[in-house]
Every structure is written in C-alpha cells, then in structure tokens.
Amino acid sequence: MHNAKPEMRTxxxxxxxxxxxxxxxxxxxxFFRSFVTDDGGAGFSNYMEALSxxxxxxxxxxxxxxxGATAIITTTLAFTLAYAVNCTRIYQPxxxxxxxxxLIPMLIPTITYGFAIMYTFGNQGLxxxxxxxxxxxxxxxxxxxxGYVIYTLPAAFLLIHNSFKYIDKKxxxxxxxxxxxTLRSFLNTVVRPLLGALGGAFVLSFILSFTDFxxxxxxxxxxDVVATQLYQAMLGSIPDFSQGAVIAVLMLFPAVAxxxxxxxxxxxxxHYDKFSETELTPSKFRDxxxxxxxxxxxxxMLSVFAVMFITPFVxxxxxxxxxxxxxxxxxxxxxxxxxxxxxxxxxxxxxxVLGTVIxxxxxxxxxxxxxxxxxxxxxxxxxTNTVPGMVLGLSYLLLFNNSSLKGTFLIIVLCNIMHxxxxxxxxxxxxxxxxxxxxxxxxxxxxxxxxKTVYRxxxxxxxxxxxxxxxxxxxxxxxxxxxxxxxxxxxxxxVASKINELQHFAKFNEIFVLSVLIFLTNLLVxxxxxALQKRTxxxxx
Amino acid sequence: xxxxxxxxxQFDQKVVLENIDLKxxxxxxxxxxxxxxxxxxxxxxxxxxxTRIDHGKVIFNNEDLSNVDMKNRGFNIVFQDYALFxxxxxxxxxxxxxxxxxxxxxxxxVREYIEFLELKPHLKKRxxxxxxxxxxxxxxxxxxxxxxxxxxLDEPLSALDGVIKESIKERIKSIAKEFNLTTIIVTHDPxxxxxxxxxILIINQGNISQFGTPYEIINQPKNDFxxxxxxxxxxxxxxxxxxxxxxKYA
Numbered sequence: 001m002h003n004a005k006p007e008m009r010t011x012x013x014x015x016x017x018x019x020x021x022x023x024x025x026x027x028x029x030x031f032f033r034s035f036v037t038d039d040g041g042a043g044f045s046n047y048m049e050a051l052s053x054x055x056x057x058x059x060x061x062x063x064x065x066x067x068g069a070t071a072i073i074t075t076t077l078a079f080t081l082a083y084a085v086n087c088t089r090i091y092q093p094x095x096x097x098x099x100x101x102x103l104i105p106m107l108i109p110t111i112t113y114g115f116a117i118m119y120t121f122g123n124q125g126l127x128x129x130x131x132x133x134x135x136x137x138x139x140x141x142x143x144x145x146x147g148y149v150i151y152t153l154p155a156a157f158l159l160i161h162n163s164f165k166y167i168d169k170k171x172x173x174x175x176x177x178x179x180x181x182t183l184r185s186f187l188n189t190v191v192r193p194l195l196g197a198l199g200g201a202f203v204l205s206f207i208l209s210f211t212d213f214x215x216x217x218x219x220x221x222x223x224d225v226v227a228t229q230l231y232q233a234m235l236g237s238i239p240d241f242s243q244g245a246v247i248a249v250l251m252l253f254p255a256v257a258x259x260x261x262x263x264x265x266x267x268x269x270x271h272y273d274k275f276s277e278t279e280l281t282p283s284k285f286r287d288x289x290x291x292x293x294x295x296x297x298x299x300x301m302l303s304v305f306a307v308m309f310i311t312p313f314v315x316x317x318x319x320x321x322x323x324x325x326x327x328x329x330x331x332x333x334x335x336x337x338x339x340x341x342x343x344x345x346x347x348x349x350x351x352x353v354l355g356t357v358i359x360x361x362x363x364x365x366x367x368x369x370x371x372x373x374x375x376x377x378x379x380x381x382x383x384t385n386t387v388p389g390m391v392l393g394l395s396y397l398l399l400f401n402n403s404s405l406k407g408t409f410l411i412i413v414l415c416n417i418m419h420x421x422x423x424x425x426x427x428x429x430x431x432x433x434x435x436x437x438x439x440x441x442x443x444x445x446x447x448x449x450x451x452k453t454v455y456r457x458x459x460x461x462x463x464x465x466x467x468x469x470x471x472x473x474x475x476x477x478x479x480x481x482x483x484x485x486x487x488x489x490x491x492x493x494x495v496a497s498k499i500n501e502l503q504h505f506a507k508f509n510e511i512f513v514l515s516v517l518i519f520l521t522n523l524l525v526x527x528x529x530x531a532l533q534k535r536t537x538x539x540x541x
Numbered sequence: 542x543x544x545x546x547x548x549x550x551q552f553d554q555k556v557v558l559e560n561i562d563l564k565x566x567x568x569x570x571x572x573x574x575x576x577x578x579x580x581x582x583x584x585x586x587x588x589x590x591x592t593r594i595d596h597g598k599v600i601f602n603n604e605d606l607s608n609v610d611m612k613n614r615g616f617n618i619v620f621q622d623y624a625l626f627x628x629x630x631x632x633x634x635x636x637x638x639x640x641x642x643x644x645x646x647x648x649x650x651v652r653e654y655i656e657f658l659e660l661k662p663h664l665k666k667r668x669x670x671x672x673x674x675x676x677x678x679x680x681x682x683x684x685x686x687x688x689x690x691x692x693x694l695d696e697p698l699s700a701l702d703g704v705i706k707e708s709i710k711e712r713i714k715s716i717a718k719e720f721n722l723t724t725i726i727v728t729h730d731p732x733x734x735x736x737x738x739x740x741i742l743i744i745n746q747g748n749i750s751q752f753g754t755p756y757e758i759i760n761q762p763k764n765d766f767x768x769x770x771x772x773x774x775x776x777x778x779x780x781x782x783x784x785x786x787x788x789k790y791a
C-alpha cells in the first residue's frame with residue numbers, strides 16, 4: 001500500500017490523543033507534583049524528606065527482600081513445572097492439570113490470596129488444624145512470600161513454558177549420542193537455551209511482587225512494603241500528595257529497570273527456525289521425580305484456595321462446619337454487595353469492549369498500514385508495560401482530581417485499558433503481522449475501501465485473537481486492585497476494592513463469597529471465549 | 542494498448558528502474574523476465590498503481606493513468622500467494638467484488654467463468670481444502686469477475702508443480718484469447734516466459750535488456766546478459782532432456 005488513507009489517519013489521531021491524555025499527561029503530572037514543595041516552589045525537598053523517612057527506607061528494603069526471595073522461588077518452581085510438562089513423559093492428564101491448574105490464581109484478585117492464606121495457615125487455619133500446630137507466623141514476610149509466589153507463578157510458568165516450545169528437543173538426543181553426561185546435557189540443551197526466559201521469569205516475578213498492593217493489604221501485618229507506604233501516604237489519616245508522588249516515582253524506578261532488563265534478556269533467547277517433534281527418551285527416575293514434584297506444587301497451591309470455596313458454605317469456619325446457604329443468600333440480599341458486583345461487571349465489560357477496540361486499532365495501524373509515525377504505538381505500549389497499576393492510578397488521581405472524570409466508571413475503565421495495554425496489543429500485532437500482506441490490496445481492487453476490507457476480511461480472520469484480547473481485558477479488570485484503589489468512589493466501588501474495606505469489619509464470609517463470584521464470572525467468560533474460539537478455529541487450516 | 546514512457550523509480554537513493562519505455566498491444570501476453578532484484582516486480586506494481594513512479598508516464602488506451610489511484614485504473618492482479626480470504630469458501634471468494642459493484646458481472650457470466658475454469662466441484666470448499674492449482678484458478682476467477690482491462694499475474698506458476706504448471710499455462714493463454722485480455726506476467730523462469738508469452742521484456746538491474754518475441758530472443762540475443770543468463774539456462778535444460786531421451790527426439 002503506497003499511501004495512508006484518511007480513515008487510518010483518523011484512527012491514528014484518536015489513539016495519539018488517548019495516549020497523551022491518559023498516559024503521558026498523568027505521568028508528567030506525577031513527576032511535576034513530586035517536585036512541588038510545601039511552600040509552592042520547586043525542588044528536591046520532597047525527595048530529601050522521603051529519603052530521611054526511616055519507615056519508607058525500611059519498607060523499600062523489605063520490598064526488595066521479599067520480592068527477591070519470591071523471584072528465586074517462583075523461577076525455580078515455574079521451571080520445574082515447565083520442565084515436567086515439556087521434557088518428561090509423565091502421565092498426560094497430570095500435564096494438562098498443571099497447565100490448567102496453574103492459571104487459576106489469575107482469575108482471583110490478589111487481595112483474596114491473603115485471606116485464603118490466613119484461613120489456611122493462621123491460628124484456626126485449615127492446614128494448621130490438620131497439622132495440629134502453627135506452621136509459621138503468616139503475617140509479614142512469610143505470608144507475603146506465599147502470596148507473591150502464588151501470584152507470580154502463573155506468569156512465570158507461561159513465560160518459561162512458551163520458551164520451551166522453541167527449544168529443539170532433538171538437541172537432547174544429539175547431546176546423549178555425543179556422550180554427554182546428564183548434567184552437561186541438561187545445562188547445554190535445556191538451561192542454556194532457556195537462560196533468557198529464566199532471567200525474564202525472575203525479573204517479572206520481582207516487578208509483579210514489588211508493585212502489588214492486594215497481598216500486603218491483606219496479609220502484610222506490620223511488615224511494611226512500598227505499596228502499603230504509598231497507600232498510607234495517599235489514603236491514610238493525613239493524605240500527603242507530595243509524599244505519594246515521590247513514593248510512586250520511587251516505585252517506578254525498579255519497574256523501568258526491570259523492563260529494560262527484560263528487553264536485554266530477550267537476546268539470550270534462542271530462535272530455532274525449524275524444529276521437529278521428537279520423542280523423548282524414557283527415564284523412570286526423571287518422570288517419577290518430576291511427576292511427584294509437579295503434583296505437590298499444584299496441590300499446595302490449590303489447597304490454599306480450598307478454604308475460599310469451603311468457608312462460604314459452612315456456618316462458622318472453623319468452629320461450626322455444618323453446611324449452609326446462609327452466607328450466599330446473605331450476599332444476594334445485600335443491595336450494597338450486589339451493586340458492588342454489578343459495578344465490577346460494568347467496569348470489566350466496558351474495559352474489555354473499549355480496550356479490545358483501542359488495542360486492535362493500534363495494532364492494525366502498526367502492523368498493516370504505511371502510516372507515518374506508527375512506531376509511536378510501540379513506544380506507548382512499552383511505557384504502559386513499565387508503569388505499575390498503583391503508579392498509574394495515583395497519577396490519574398493527581399491529574400483528574402478536579403475534573404468531571406473523578407469518581408466515574410470511565411476513569412477506572414481508561415486506567416485499566418492503559419494498565420493492561422501491552423499484552424492484548426502484542427497479541428493483535430502478532431496475529432495481524434502473520435496474515436497475508438496482499439489482502440488489503442486485493443480488497444481494494446475488488447472495490448472495497450480500507451474500512452470495508454478490515455471489516456470483511458481482516459476482522460473475520462482474527463476473531464480468535466479478538467476473543468483472547470477480550471477475555472484478557474475482562475479477567476484483569478475483574479481482579480485488579482492496585483490499578484483502581486485510588487480511583488474508586490462510593491458509587492463506583494468494585495469487588496476488589498470492596499474486599500479491602502470489608503476486611504476492616506472482619507467480614508470474611510462476604511470476602512470469600514465475592515471472590516468466588518469473581519472467580520466463577522471469570523471462569524465463565526474464559527469458557528465462553530474458548531468455546532467461541534474453537535468454533536472459529538476451522539478457518540485456520 | 543498500454544504504453545510505458547520513460548519510467549524511473551528509486552527507493553532511498555537506490556535506482557530500481559531506469560528509463561523503461563515500451564508499448565504493449567491489446568490482447569497480448571507479455572512476460573517481465575529477470576533475476577530476483579532486477580526490478581520486475583516493482584514494474585508490475587507500478588503498472589498496477591500500487592507503487593508511485595518518480596518519472597515517466599503510464600498510458601492506457603491514450604489515457605494518462607500516472608496519477609490515477611490503483612482502485613480507479615480498472616486493472617487487477619493475481620498475487621503469487623493468491624491472497625485468497627481463508628474465512629470464505631471458494632465461491633464467496635469469487636463473488637467478493639460483486640458486493641461492491643453488483644452490475645460488473647451477471648449471474649450468468651459468473652457461472653461462465655466458473656465453468657471455464659472448471660471450478661464447479663470446488664465451490665463449497667474452504668480455501669485451506671483446495672490444492673495449489675485450484676487456489677490459482679479461484680484467484681483467477683475472483684479477478685476475472687471484476688472484468689479488468691488489464692490482467693497482471695505475479696509469478697503465477699512458481700508455487701505449482703509439474704503437470705499442473707503446464708495446464709495452468711494453457712489456461713492463462715486461453716483466457717487472454719477468449720476475453721481478448723492484455724496480460725502481464727512476472728516470472729524469473731526463462732522457459733516459462735518463452736513458452737507462454739507473445740512478447741518478453743527482459744529486465745536486468747532496472748534496465749531493459751531486450752524486448753521482443755520468443756523467436757527474436759532465441760535467434761537474435763541483443764547482449765551478453767541475454768546470452769549468458771537466459772539462453773544458457775535453456776541450453777542446459779535442452780541438453781539434459783536430450784541426454785534423457787536421446788538425440789533422436791530432438
């Protein structure tokens with residue numbers, strides 16, 4: 001295609017405006033705010049104040065410690081599971097169970113993990129009862145660590161699992177035939193090609209833990225981390241916007257460093273052009289070891305969530321374990337909680353619909369049009385990937401506090417769209433790039449204008465990707481708390497932020513019922529999208 | 542009649558085509574023949590209107606089309622990979638253009654094209670279920686239904702094997718004759734070019750090396766490029782065939 005069409009320019013301008021208004025401007029506002037001093041001047045005094053604040057410094061230290069420990073454990077576990085799925089001949093249903101089961105935490109808000117951990121390992125917890133004693137102190141480091149590991153394991157697993165697909169397993173056979181010993185063969189044919197992915201999983205787990213709010217909000221106790229400090233600065237008894245801005249900027253640094261590191265690690269990934277399916281050599285020891293380990297990890301993770309499904313159905317966990325519908329019906333009789341759930345649905349549906357349209361449009365411009373400056377979309381996508389949800393939410397609060405956007409669903413939806421932009425954008429870009437480059441020209445020669453070809457040809461051939469984008473946005477909008485905690489008002493409270501309130505009234509039954517509701521809703525949306533995807537799969541021949 | 546006057550094209554300082562000057566008569570099949578990177582595909586895209594020219598003119602039936610949009614030139618192309626739409630079946634692909642301009646071809650005419658290209662048994666099939674030759678014919682039908690004034694074919698035979706190749710070749714010839722359709726074919730294969738076309742344009746490094754009938758090219762090669770790269774290939778092939786069958790079949 002030799003020149004850009006007016007329709008393309010229109011879409012491009014809309015996308016540019018959206019990014020400037022809802023990504024660049026808020027972030028700039030945040031930066032400026034962090035330099036505005038108490039007397040109204042500009043300077044570094046906020047930063048000096050922050051750096052002399054012992055509580056904050058120790059919180060940063062805590063964050064680094066617990067995120068680092070999480071990253072090590074998560075990467076090890078994720079690798080073990082991915083190895084079990086890809087490089088062993090363990091029982092096939094177990095492989096499927098790992099692949100599906102590991103994703104369950106993604107469907108639940110992180111703040112729920114904390115309460116599930118309490119009900120599992122706490123004084124009256126499920127496992128505590130089973131073992132007859134407290135296994136360890138859960139509030140603080142241990143609780144955070146368990147929560148973060150569960151939270152980051154799915155993402156780390158997916159990353160390593162996907163890289164495993166690009167490893168040519170024939171090299172394992174070649175290495176054996178060349179006489180390599182087990183360790184050497186393992187290092188050369190598995191670890192070395194995966195080095196980039198392993199580093200990536202480490203960095204990703206670190207950033208996710210460092211910036212998460214839900215887990216420390218529930219199980220952090222007195223062990224302060226950066227996220228709780230930021231929350232207290234903004235929504236504590238004496239709100240301090242300058243300190244909030246400074247902490248947000250400080251939170252941004254490791255995230256930026258992490259993303260740069262991730263891009264660097266990308267180089268270590270192997271890209272085999274061609275690889276063939278190869279049968280794996282049998283090994284009883286290997287298979288039983290990894291089979292048992294994978295089963296244990298999966299069971300351990302699921303056992304933490306078991307309470308979530310038990311508690312709402314018993315009278316008073318753990319004292320009176322008789323079955324009851326009382327808590328469930330209680331929720332549906334409470335106008336307050338029903339409206340919170342309805343709010344969540346509204347936000348998730350709007351985020352999914354608008355988010356899919358915007359990301360698809362952005363990817364379309366970037367992948368299939370000759371428009372000038374289209375690389376800007378890639379840069380925006382990278383920025384959204386870098387900015388933690390809490391930081392983005394806070395910058396919205398600073399910029400839009402006096403505007404009519406304040407307290408609306410729209411501001412939450414826009415924040416979600418920007419926060420989760422990268423993944424659906426890359427999904428769409430990937431799918432659109434792979435399509436035949438001649439379709440637009442053919443369409444035009446057959447009398448279509450550009451929009452018509454997009455509607456009649458490009459869109460029908462990417463239905464499957466669109467569904468995937470939709471469900472990604474929906475599920476994440478449903479579970480996010482860090483992105484929306486600063487933006488919800490009394491009228492727009494969503495389930496995840498409501499859970500944060502409910503904990504102060506010790507209403508744990510309500511918390512679990514709402515969490516189960518979110519989980520089931522997400523499960524339903526995923527199932528429907530999967531089913532629709534299967535129906536469209538026939539085109540892909 | 543298609544006339545190219547002094548066409549030149551550069552991409553980032555690099556000259557891709559220089560002073561291309563030629564005339565193609567109505568109903569003729571002309572091949573653009575050259576090695577990869579010679580500029581033949583660029584020339585095809587210039588005629589189509591996909592690529593803009595730096596200098597020169599594209600004139601069709603005495604009308605200057607140099608600044609006319611691809612869509613308004615009335616030409617059409619079959620791409621090397623066909624660019625068929627995989628979510629539609631063969632028939633839906635063929636009539637795709639009729640949704641936009643209903644009166645281009647009547648139902649009767651569409652039926653004739655389908656019969657002429659022997660596509661009747663395959664109409665309900667998905668694109669993924671068609672063989673290479675069937676895809677090629679569906680793509681031809683989809684293009685012919687729009688009644689192009691000029692048919693462009695980008696490497697129409699390169700994705701096909703053996704016997705199918707020969708039958709598609711005959712098909713293209715009969716289309717040009719039947720509909721008196723000027724046809725321009727891009728190819729890198731001398732044998733293909735010389736056996737299918739009325740005239741061949743040999744391009745080397747952006748310049749016309751020779752423009753003539755197959756007879757002229759074989760018997761009066763204009764320069765070393767034509768001799769060394771075009772004729773030499775054919776002579777080796779001929780020798781191989783002789784060796785297989787023996788001289789008596791010569």
